[in-house]
Amino acid sequence: MRPISLEIEGLQSFREKRRIDFETLGETGLFGIFGPTGSGKSTILDAITFALFGDVRRAKNGTQGIINTHCRTMRVSFTFELVRDGIRKRYRVERISQKKKDSENVTAVKLARLMELTGAGEIPLCDKATDVTNKVTELIGLNKQDFTRAVVLPQNSFQEFLLMNHSERRRMLERIFYLEEYGKQLTDKLNRKIDKVKSCIDTLTGELRGYNDASDEALKEAREAMENAAAEKEKALKIFKELEQQYNQAKEVWQLVQELAEVEEREKKHAGMAQEIADGKTRLARAEMAVLLVEPIRKNRELAGRLKKTTELLTAVENRLPIVRAELMKYRKHYDTLKNERAVEEPRLVARRARLEDALVLKDEIASAAEKLKSLTDLSAQLENTLAQQSLEINRETEAYGRLVGEAERLKKEWEAHIVDPAYRKRIQEGSRLEEEGDRLKKSMTERMEEAEILKKRLKDAEDRLEQARKAIADGQEEAEALAREAAQSDSLLKEERQAIEKEAQELQDIRGICRIIRLRRERMAELESRMEQISRLIEESEEKRRVLQSARDEAEASCDRYRRQLEETERMLDKGAAFRLARQLKEGDPCPVCGSVHHPNPAGSADLEEMSVLETRVGELRTGLQSAEKALREAEAELMVNGEQLATARSQFEQAKDELDAQTRELEAERRKLPESLRNLEPNTLEAELEKMEKVLDGRRKELADGERSQEALIRRLQSQKEVLSEQKAGEGGILSELKLNRERLAEVESSLEEAKKLWEANCEKISRFLADWSIPSIRGELERLAQSDQRADALRRELEAINHQLAEKESAIGRLKEKLQAIRAEVIKCKAEAEHLEKERKNREIRIHQLVGEADIEDEIRRIRDRLEAYETEEKELADKLKTLETDYQNLQNEQAVLLSQKEALTRDLQEDESHLKKALTDMGFNGSEEVEKSLLPEAEINAWKARIDEYERTGIKILADRERIAQKLNSRTITEEGWQKISQAWQEAVAARETRISEYDIAVHRYQDIKAKHEKWLELNAKLDEAGKKMSLLEQIRKLLIGDKGKDNSFIDYIAEERLRYVAAKASETLGAMTRYKYALELDADNGFVIRDNANGGIYRMVNTLSGGETFLTSLSLALALSEQIQLKGQSPLEFFFLDEGFGTLDRNLLDNVIDSLERISKKERVIGLISHVPELRSRIGRRLIVEPPTPDGEGTRVRIEKA
The missing domain is CATH 3.40.50.300 (P-loop containing nucleotide triphosphate hydrolases)
Known part of the structure; x- marks a missing residue:
């Protein structure tokens, strides 16, 4: 391309x-x-x-x-x-x-x-x-x-x-x-050959399935094998009967021995937990006592913390007072000096700033006008130059436009002469498609005829193989149905017996579980009744002690009230004399320690010094008495609080035990109702004997069921073997049917398609003949070539004409745009010159006004300097005023805080000493060496509940282990067996079972094989020779296909x-x-x-x-x-x-x-x-x-x- x-x-x-x-x-x-x-x-x-x-x-x-x-x-x-x-x-x-x-x-x-x-x-x-x-x-x-x-x-x-x-x-x-x-x-060609050979091999293989191993030697070996199999079968049956009874007895004993070993392992594990459970009980007792001391310890620590904090605050206040007073005097002096200076300078600076700002506005207007004037001058020069260039361009474009008009008229006349009629062209193209369709139809007919012959041969081979396969399936189906009926009847009976045994075994197991639970419930109820008696005695003792402590607390509280009233009266009298002593120490100019003022116009009057001394002595005596009374009150309240907590704990424990006893009683009755009606009123020993009797009856039925299941398994194996053979035969039949169906459908499609292709080809030939006659042309392809030459020339002329017309439109548009642009440029030149003269006049007027306002000074620097000075005055005065206000407030607050903290420190010191004495006594009474030991003894509620549940489970597990040991010992009745002995007996029995099944199966196979070989020997020889020849050919074809598909096994x-x-x-x-x-x-x-x-x-x-x-x-x-x-x-x-x-x-x-x-x-x-x-x-x-x-x-x-x- x-x-x-x-x-x-x-x-x-x-x-x-x-x-x-x-x-x-x-x-x-x-x-x-x-x-x-x-x-x-x-x-x-x-x-x-x-x-x-x-x-x-x-x-x-x-x-x-x-x-x-x-x-x-x-x-x-x-x-x-x-x-x-x-x-x-x-x-x-x-x-x-x-x-x-x-x-x-x-x-x-x-x-x-x-x-x-x-x-x-x-x-x-x-x-x-x-x-x-x-x-x-x-x-x-x-x-x-x-x-x-x-x-x-x-x-x-x-x-x-x-x-x-x-x-x-x-x-x-x-x-x-x-x-x-x-x-x-390539793959399709190879597959067709392989399918043909494979079809032949499948036919021969299908026939040979009925003639395998049919040679002379095979016939002789089959007869000898049948006789040997009969002797071996009789020998295996005799050995099996001898070992079966011995195996069943050993199996029962071995199961009981394994169950006993499991119980002993559980008992050993249970004994290993004894010390851990004892430690848990001790921890629970210590935790219950520690709970009573939690609140006193918390209160003591809280008092100590408050005292420490108060002492630290007081020290900080006393260190801060002299520093704040000196700083306050310094800032007052600085503030007065700054205020006087600002009052003189500020009016002069504001007036100067106003004149400078007017001059700055005029300066900015001059700069802006100068830039605009320069731009206008440059633009005017550019426009003059562009004006001359545009005039020349218009003249050139007009001359080119005239030349293009003449060329366009010449090309249009030549193009019209080469136009081909579209209807005629379309008819000739339709004729060309008829010729192509005829060639395609002829090729299609040949391919379909070849395919139809191949399909007919495949159908004949498949029908022969289908007849043979159906005969073999009918014989196998009859035998399989007979075996299935026998197996279904046996399975139904065994299933009913198995369900009945499982149901009775489950019921017996449920009854044993209920009996163990009832025994545990009774033991737990006895423990709860004993614990409730102990708690009742403890509650009576605590209530008597509480009445004594209540009386002692009331007496201490009355004594405290009396001492407080006397102390308050005496302190009021003493405060009057203290004011006089403070007034005597004041000096003019020094601040008062109470109000902070440096002037003292009204000091306190005089007082009797002897009377003041007596009052101070009395205050000391009353404070000592009040402290003793408060100490006695706190001791009484602490003991009363401890007693109250102990009493509440005992009452809570009594209620918990009572609730649990009621719950155990209800659950015991509920468990008894679960037992069968005939067992509910039996004593424990009688109930156990009845359960053992039921267990023995159930074991007998289990043995009978096992014998029936072994017979059923042998029957199912025979049926499964027959089904597998039948399934293979049906699969072969299904494959042949599918092959027949596909080949028949394909043959019908090919024959129908062949008939249709013939009709279409004949019709196409007739159409081509009529087309040539109608248009009077010898060849469709030759006529197409003639039309193509004419189209080629017309298309070339059309493209040239389109190009010239496009150029004409562009030239016409360009000339119009150039003329419009020329007119716009001329107007712009006049406008620029007028605006430049006006700007120059305005600039000169503004320069004269600036010189009148500021002279030669720099305007921006002067304005900036004045603004900075005014802002500095305002900022510094505000900062000094704020600082003075803050210092005065701080000084007054510090004095007040000092007096309050002194009083708090004294009261907290007394309270802490008394509380520590009471706490130490309570710790000693309950057997603790300190608060840390109490905290270590505490346990979370979840852990306490977990320990209680664990102890309860431990005791119930011990009871169940003893019950299981007794049950197994009764069943064994002094019998025992080692693992080696059991393995020896089990292996011998399994070998006997396998030998019996093998010998019976071998005998049946030997008989069947001998009869089959005898009947099919001659046919086998003929078919085997044909199969060898086809196999060699198939091997060569498979080798070729392996080369094509490669190691990956894909078709491509x-x-x-x-x-x-x-x-x-x-x-x-x-x-x-x-x-x-x-x-x-x-x-x-x-x-x-x-x-x-x-x-x-x-x-x-x-x-x-x-x-x-x-x-x-x-x-x-x-x-x-x-x-x-x-x-x-x-x-x-x-x-x-x-x-x-x-x-x-x-x-x-x-x-x-x-x-x-x-x-x-x-x-x-x-x-x-x-x-x-x-x-x-x-x-x-x-x-x-x-x-x-x-x-x-x-x-x-x-x-x-x-x-x-x-x-």
């Missing part, structure tokens, strides 16, 4: 019709497409793929938004050549789309057609969008995906084939190298092998190109799974996965692979691929690497294969001799333009 030309109109950035001549571009074998970003370079590749396949890869849904925004329709026409049967043929594919009325982005197909260009003219091949796409795919043998991976590589898609997974790459290679049909034809393995070999060749060619581009730094190879890997020769030849390559490495590898692949592609297996396009990717290469790539491309490009590159890299443009320059759309609405440039 070789591109000839491409016409684009209305596609993306292309607005007007543009034509690209690939014959001129490809003269040297290598050309480039260059232009800035967004100019429309990639649109050229979009146009090729749209012309061939009807969509654009980059567009949504393939077609949305691809029409130029200034156009309603879009047209693309692509002309290319293909080599078919050694003859080069030229085709043109053309597509026209238009925007839908209700959407600017959605497009609709207006025209699509594919034509073959011959010397006789254009021959239309199809004229529908879908048909055009399918026909193009058929012609070139590539779909759109393969085309954009191997021939035209769009932006960001050059690496797709390199990174494609194995299965996708294999399918692509099958398509582009046309391997499917070759593999299918031979095709895979050819595709892999082609891929290896492509990889080798790509590696040569890659080595040349990279100076043999890299090589491309295939791994074990036929995936691509890179060998990095610069790093010691290590292998790298292709997905680890950098951008530039990936581009070079993909380019080499795509070039090698395009070189190997033969379109439809006939036409070589003669061009290759690559869009972008060169920007990832450095300069040296880019030079290597261009050198390699120049070497491998040639006239037989054209390589086209799209890029915006400047270095690449300078190296390529043939260049297509793409210029972007202009602001005035003109679309993308193209031109060819030669170096």
Whole structure:
């Protein structure tokens, strides 16, 4: 396939019709497409793929938004050549789309057609969008995906084939190298031969199934084997009866011995937990006492913490007081100085700032006017120059327009002379399709006649084999039904007996479980009654002690109230004398320790010093008495609290025990009601004896059931064997029926299709004869060639006329635009000059006004300096005022806080000493050495409950273990057996059973085999000879098929092998190109799974996965692979691929690497294969001799333009 030309109109950035001549571009074998970003370079590749396949890869849904925004329709026409049967043929594919009325982005197909260009003219091949796409795919043998991976590589898609997974790459290679049909034809031919031989082998094998082992030696051996089997059967039956009774007794004892060992293991594990349970009981008792001390300990720690915190706060306050007073005096002095200075300076600075701001406004207006004046001057000069150029351009365009009008009239007359009647052309094309249809129908008839003969032979063979298979199935079915009836009857009886035994065993087990639970319930009830008696005595003692403690607390509380009233009265009298002592110490100018004032106008009056001394002594005595009374009150309250908690705990424990006793009583009655009516009122010993009696009866029935099950198993084995034989026979019958059905259906289809094909062929021949007579022509193909020549000339003239008409419209539009632009430029020149004179006058007036306001000073610096000074005054005064207010508040607060903290410290010290004494006594009374030991003894409620449940479970488990040991010992009745003894007896019995079954089966087989061989010996000899001959032929055919399907066992393995070999060749060619581009730094190879890997020769030849390559490495590898692949592609297996396009990717290469790539491309490009590159890299443009320059759309609405440039 070789591109000839491409016409684009209305596609993306292309607005007007543009034509690209690939014959001129490809003269040297290598050309480039260059232009800035967004100019429309990639649109050229979009146009090729749209012309061939009807969509654009980059567009949504393939077609949305691809029409130029200034156009309603879009047209693309692509002309290319293909080599078919050694003859080069030229085709043109053309597509026209238009925007839908209700959407600017959605497009609709207006025209699509594919034509073959011959010397006789254009021959239309199809004229529908879908048909055009399918026909193009058929012609070139590539779909759109393969085309954009191997021939035209769009932006960001050059690496797709390199990174494609194995299965996708294999399918692509099958398509582009046309391997499917070759593999299918070869496989079908082989399968037909195999089916024929296999049919023969199946027939012989089916007959031989009834004659196996029928030779003379086999007949003699069968008779001897039958006699030996009879003797061995009698011997095995005798041994089996002797061992059966011994085995049943040993089995019972062994099961009981294993059960006893399990109980002993449980008993050992239970004994190992005894110490752990005892420790748990001790921990529970300590935890119950520790709970009573939790609250006193918490209260003591809280008092200690409060005292520590109060002491720390008091120390901090006393250290802070003198520092705050000194800082307060310093800031008062600084604040007064600043306030006086601001009152003098601030009015003068504000007036100066106002004058400067007026001058600054005038300065900005002068600068703005100067810039505008300069712009107007420059613009006026440019407009004068443009005015002269526009006048010259208008004259040139008018002369060219006149020449084009004359040429257009000449071409129109010549074109009208070559127009062909469309109706006549259509009728001739219809006649050509009749000839093609006749050739196809004749070929179809021949194929169907051959297939019908093969199917008839297959039907005859299958019917013979079906008759033999059905006779064998009838005999086997009768025997299987008899065995099934016997097995069903036996299974029903055994099932009823098994269900009855299991039901009784489960009921007995449930009764034993209920009995154990009842015994445990009774033991637990006795424990609870004893515990309730102990708790009742403890509650009575605690209530008596509580009454005594209540009386002591009331007396201590009355004493405390009396002491407090006397102390408050005495302290009020003493406070009056304290004020006088403080007033005597005051000095004028020093601050008062109470109010902080430095002036003292009304100090307190005098007091009697002797009376003050008496009051102070009395206060000390009352405080001592109050402390003693409060101490006695706290001790009484602590003891009363401990007693109350102990009493509440005892009452709670009593209620819990009572509730549990009631629950145990109810549960005991509920368990008794679960027993059968006959066992509810029995004593424990009598109940146990009754249960043992029921167990012995149940064991007897189990033995009888086991004997019946063994007999049933033997019967089922015989039935299963017969069913397997019957299933194989039916499977063979089903296969023959399926084969018959398929062959009959296929034969009917072939015969019907053959008859229809004959009718169609005869009708077609008659139509062709009438067509030639009606139109009076000797040959349809010759007439088509004549019409094509006329069409070719008319089309060439039409294109020339369209081009000239388009140029006329462009010239006319351009002349009008130039005249309008000339008039606008003249008006703009006049406007610029007037505005410049006005600006110059305004500038001079403003400069005079600025000098009057500020003289020579810098305006901005002066305004900034004044603003900073005013802000500094305001900020500093506010900060000093805030600081003074804060310091005065802090000083007063510190004095008040000091007095409060002193009082709190004294009270907390007394309370802590008394509380520690009471706590120590309580710890000693309950046996604890300290608070830490109490905390360690505490347990979470969940853990306490868990320990209680665990202890209860431990005791119940012990009871159950004893009960199980007694039950097993009674059953054993002093019997025992070792594991070695049991294994010896069990093995001997199993061997006897196996020997008995084997000998019986061997005897039956020997009898049957002897009778069968005797009847079939002669027929076996004849069939075996025929089978050997067919087997040798089948072996040769199977060897051929194995070679075709390969090791993987797939139908397409031979095709895979050819595709892999082609891929290896492509990889080798790509590696040569890659080595040349990279100076043999890299090589491309295939791994074990036929995936691509890179060998990095610069790093010691290590292998790298292709997905680890950098951008530039990936581009070079993909380019080499795509070039090698395009070189190997033969379109439809006939036409070589003669061009290759690559869009972008060169920007990832450095300069040296880019030079290597261009050198390699120049070497491998040639006239037989054209390589086209799209890029915006400047270095690449300078190296390529043939260049297509793409210029972007202009602001005035003109679309993308193209031109060819030669170096």
